[in-house]
Amino acid sequence: MTQNPKVALITGANGGIGREVSMGLASDGYALSLVARSSNRVEMLALEIMKKHTPKDAPLVLATDLTDPEKAERKLVEANRELITRMEAKIKAKLAEVWGEE
Secondary structure (H helix, E strand, O other): OOOOOOEEEEEOOOOHHHHHHHHHHHHOOOEEEEEEOOHHHHHHHHHHHHHHHOOOOOOEEEEOOOOOHHHHHHHHHHHOHHHHOOEEEEEOOOOEEEOOOO
């Protein structure tokens, strides 16, 4: 039986710590949902991940501003609806916080 990869949602994915965490999780085989304000930069990161790590699934890219939590939550849930049921990691750019059952 084939297992689905672990899934990570990374906010602030296109720069600094968020970018490095994204690259690291991609190399570990995670399916990624990349969230950032700049669509161009996060799309470039997704292309770089596809080129370097050739994941089974292309990273999901969502350009949005997270300063309005309710609006951001709706957008994140809508964009990640299929991944929500197997979401195992939530990564923030400045603080990595892993949650879920092993």
